[in-house]
Amino acid sequence: MKHFIPENIIDEIRSRSDIVEIVSEVVVLKKAGKYFKGLCPFHSEKTPSFTVSPDKQIYHCFGCATGGNVFKFLMETQSLPFVEAVKILASKVNVVIPSPRKNATESRQEKERETLLKSNRRAAEYFTATLDHPQKGKKAREYLESRSFTGEILSKYQLGWSTPNWQDLMNALGQKFSHRDLENAGLIKQKDGGSSSNYYDRFRARLMIPLQDLYGNVIGFGARIIGEGEPKYLNSPETPLYKKGRVLFGMHLAKQPMRQQKQAILVEGYFDQIRAHQKGILNVVATCGTALTPEQAGLLKNHVNSVVLVFDSDSAGKLAAQRGYQVLLEKDLSVKIGHLPKGHDPDSYIQEFGPENFLQFIENAKPFIESYIDDASNSGNLESPAGRMEVVNQVLPLLAKVKNNLERSEWVRYLSEKAGVDDNALLKELKKALTQNQSQVKVAPIRSLDKPNPELYLVHLLLSNQQVARKIRARVSLDEFSDPELRQIGELVYGLLDIEQPVQVDRLLDQVERPETRALLSKIGLKPIAFDDPLKGADDCITELKKAHIEKKIIELKRLRNQADKAGKIAESREIHTQLRKVQHSLIPG
Ligand SMILES: [Zn+2]
Structure with a gap:
């Protein structure tokens, strides 16, 4: 490993450190003979298999087979690079690391970096103080309170507020930093072609959300407007510290829990991440509106092998999830996806249904491909x-x-x-x-004859005749329509039947939002299928529909049985087989 610390200094630090003491900061250890034992911080377990040897100054887990020395332990538990782990221990055991000789460019860059870090930290402090200010921060505090963000979570995330004035931050930090420094940090801007006095604060009248690196250093800000206004979110510009595509929001808090749970939950918004953390779901990070980059996927890969995507259910969210999936797959991550109910994001879902239900929802997340195939075949x-x-x-x-x-x-x-x-x-x-490298295939389908679609026929029948419609209403429930558009039309017709109103296509059209559904409805209205005997037609369609459901069920059970067979779960496979036979028998006309 390339670094500047001399080997003898590293030896000195290692020999002065006590691994039992360092591990004890994270793990409760109990003496067991000449070893110490505790619950492993790298995998979840109920009986301790994590073992520390004070004689050898090493640790090993017999559960998940991780092990190392005192440096490795710090690197793994705090996600530090080697040099940082050495530095931390050096200061604990009072060993001075000689400064490396640097060339002029290196020292200039380091100084610039330090200034950037300092100015960002000061700015964050200023913004939190403004949020706490009785008058200046009132509106922002009320906003946060209305979304149930109060108390500890505000200080944990160092949430702040920027005043609506043009130079408040600049004046507050002006004593310690030059305009140039603040501009480099992306905190102030200069008017086009203006003189040096024409600087102004970049962030005004916004909720300030500090962006932090892996170690919790503030490297930039996301800033949200309260109420109306554009853009809703304003970010720090890229600086030597902050590169948009290399940061995942909340990573410094989530990296440890992610490792322990061997899974990361990826959400879209700042407040999705903050809400999850607030409610004790700690392995969550957010992309914050940018398309997932290979660097971000790499960050995740450093900690986990498995990611659950929980993106918004709108089409933008779906597209983002699909792109994200491909980026994650490139890094060999296994990807699942959870689809929240329409209109929900993780924040609102956790607020409404509680963290336990959100965790259950994560538990039920499907492999991305499975969900994608289901989606494609359903639509x-x-x-x-x-x-x-x-x-x-x-x-x-x-x-x-x-x-x-x-x-x-x-x-x-x-x-x-x-x-x-x-x-x-x-x-x-x-x-x-x-x-x-083609992107298209041609495959001979098994079913060469087109079968009529009983769902579509039923909707035609629903719209043709009240008596027939009532009959269908009595025997077919809405969730038996697998096509979402046909189901929606069915729902509207059922609604009218229930309040004894006439079923008319033109009236229904007013109640349909989706253009696709509207097109389908108007098409049916314009070109209704004529049935010789509508009542008999309805009977046949209902039988077909029920049969189609059973066939679907059979396919699903077969898949589950195959899965159980593959996994060697014989009892489960047999159980599914019995179910399968019952379902198959129900297809035989009695
Ligand atoms: Zn372990």
Whole structure:
């Protein structure tokens, strides 16, 4: 390892340090013979397998097989580079590390860095003092209180407030720092073409959220407006300290819990992260509105192998999640995704349903690919060969990015079951596409005949005749519609039936928000399917619909059984098999 500290000094520091003392700062140790034992800080366990030897000055965990010396322990538990760990111990054991000889550029850069750190720290102190100020910070405190951010969490995150005035920060820090220093730190700006006196504060009338590096140093700010105004968030410009794509918000607080839980939860917003932390969910970091970069993924990879994405459920959030997935996959991270109910973000979800439910939600997160395949097949038209092909082609580029062959063939099989295409043919085409770098495949679908879609027919029938509609209402529940648009139309019709109102397409159209649903509804209204015997037609469609559900269930059970078989869970597999047989029997007409 390249560093400037002489070997003899390092030996001196190591021999003067006591590993039992250092470990005890993090782990409760109990004496056991000539060793000390405690609960491992690197994996979660109930009986201690983390062992420290004072004689050898080393530690080892028999549970997760990590081990090292006193330097390694500090590096691992505090996520420090070697030199930093050595420095910390040096000051504990009173060993002076001689300063390295530096060239002029190096010392200038170091001095600049120190000034930047100092000015950011001072600015953070100034902003927190302003937030605490009885008058100046009143509005901001009220805002934070209205969102239930009060007390300890404010000081933990050093949240602050910048006044609406043009030069308050500049005047407050002007004694200690030159305008040039403050400008370099991104705290003040100069008017275009102005003289040196024309500086002004970059952040005014904003809630100040310090951005911190891995060690908790303030390196910049995110600043949120309260109430109306643009932009909603303003960030520090890039400086030698702060590079936007290299920071994850909350990392200095989350790195340790992430290691212990072997999982990181990635959210989008500052307040999603802060809320989670406030409620005791500690392994959470936020991207803060920027697309996830390889550097950020690398940061995560330094601590965990597994990431759960919890992004907003709008289309921007979906796209961000999909991009994020690819970046994380490049770093060999395993990625799951949780879809919050519409209109929720992690902050609002935790507030409304509590941290336990959020954790349950994380627990239920699906592998990203699975969720993506489900999404594609649910929104695609699996009834036509072209539709099935479209679904396959939509998933293929992501599948091609899965490096692990075994894992990839698992997902190919899952996709083939979901989309109803032959998985051998799909696999062959996928292989070809991978080697030829194509992004499209052509696969022969199993079901060459187009089946009519019973859901669509039912909606036609719902809109055709009140008597038939009532009959359908009585036998088909809304969640039996798998197509979200058809389901929404069904819901509106059911609503009208329940209040004994006539079902008219034009009235329904007023109540539909989504353009796609509106288009579908108007199409049905314009080109209704004529049934010879609508009541009999409804009967047939309902039977078909129920059958389709059972078939879906069978596919799912088969998948679960395969999974159980693979994992060697014989009892579980047998149990699923029994269920499967029951479900299959229900398909046989009685
Ligand atoms: Zn362990």
